Amino acid sequence: MVQMPVLQLDNVVKKYGEREVLKGLNLTVNRGECVALLGPNGAGKSTTVSLSLGLSAASGGQVQLLGLDMATQGHLARAQVGVVPQYDSLDPDFTVIENLQVYGRYFSLRGAMLRERAIELLGFAGLSDRQDDAVSALSGGMRRRLMLARSLVNGPKMLFLDEPTTGLDPTAKHGMWDGLLALKRQGMAILLTTHDMDEAERLADRVAVLNGGQVVALDTPRALIDAHVGTQVLEVWGTAAGTYLHERLGVPLAELERRGEMLFLRNDVASRALERIRVERPAEVECLFRPGNLEDVFFRLTGRALDMQLNDGSEG
Incomplete structure (x- = not known):
């Protein structure tokens, strides 16, 4: 049985006025696969992610996420994915566990079910003993792990990661990688944008190199090398x-x-x-x-x- 890609971009074009940012881009991400986007600034990485999440509309081609057309059903697809942005967006007014609980309410999670989910994710992130701490008391690595845990509150079928280990020391970085590899083994689809080549080589099953709005190479890290x-x-x-x-x-x-x-x-x-x-x-x-x-x-x-x-x- 042929597996349907979790994310599929077919001949996608994106224009801002006369400027063509994406020029017929093709990309798929399958269940249990991590695809890393590499490319210089201006290559089209951020635009690719924005279109994949339905945050902007393609000028041509088709974007499907979880089998849904992002031009018409983007809101349904976004409810089933998780996003870890590059910059910390945790709420400093809430404790560690409250950050998860408040976020979970956006997905209609409530009461005991929400608390159970939050406790489970704190265990996954190695933060069980810090659940009542203020976010300001966490180290940079802990905050990134909490961001990852928060992105999993809704039980997503795909993760979008933007520079997930930026600013972390080697120990914290490897801890983050271990968590992401565990998610991938559980069947999570991951689209990773990073400037850390070691990160891409360790996490990605396939690497897409973008340049000038096109995928100029796509293969396993070893095959590309x-x-x-x-x-x-x-x-x-x-x-x-x-x-x-x-x-x-x-x-x-x-x-x-x-x-x-x-x-x-x-x-x-x-x-x-x-x-x-x-x-x-x-x-x-x-x-x-x-x-x-x-x-x-x-x-x-x-x-x-x-x-x-x-x-x-x-x-x-």
């Missing part, structure tokens, strides 16, 4: 790293990818350069040899790497 970057990356920096790589090692300029003051080589070119650097040990060059990752894919596909330029023997 293998297809667009490869397995080996050499990061090189130093006072004359570009000159050394190009003039002394003969690395073609087309093989030098610049990101700020860092230069990046891939695969066989990276391996050969590393061998020479290890033998020659140039004082003006430092390097790091590592596996390819999603950040490399991001730069490769969105064109954010700067062109290599050499001026009078120095880096430009």
Whole structure:
């Protein structure tokens, strides 16, 4: 039996006046799947989420959430999803458990059923012993876990997450990830927008790279890395790293990818350069040899790497 996607965008176009923000975007999210949206600012990520939630109307194409057409039945679909925004929107005038209970009333939950649901979610978030505390007494990680718990009050079938771990320390971040992975195992569909490439690689079953209002690549994190970057990356920096790589090692300029003051080589070119650097040990060059990752894919596909330029023997 073919599974119906929880979220489906078919050839979606969005225009603001003459400016076309989305240009025939296609995307699906299935039950028990996390899809991460990656892309530079202005690529169309926020617009995609807004259309998916029916907060704005598509200029063309179709958006369906839970089998409902968002152009006509958006209010019915929104009642069955959860949203964790990037910024804290907890009510400081209520205790931890009251934040869940007040939010639950928007979904017609009342009395003992609502309190039972709130207590259950506090257990999930690891906040059972803080239920009567003021929100202001919680750490940043606890507040984010409470935001996640609040988004689950209505028993949603899909979660929309916008930078869910922004500002968290590594311990709190991993705790948040564990909770999201548990939800995914229970069948939750998740659409994640993030600038944290490690987060996308750990949580996402598939990654959609947006650029210029279109999905320019869509696959598993590992498949994207293998297809667009490869397995080996050499990061090189130093006072004359570009000159050394190009003039002394003969690395073609087309093989030098610049990101700020860092230069990046891939695969066989990276391996050969590393061998020479290890033998020659140039004082003006430092390097790091590592596996390819999603950040490399991001730069490769969105064109954010700067062109290599050499001026009078120095880096430009």
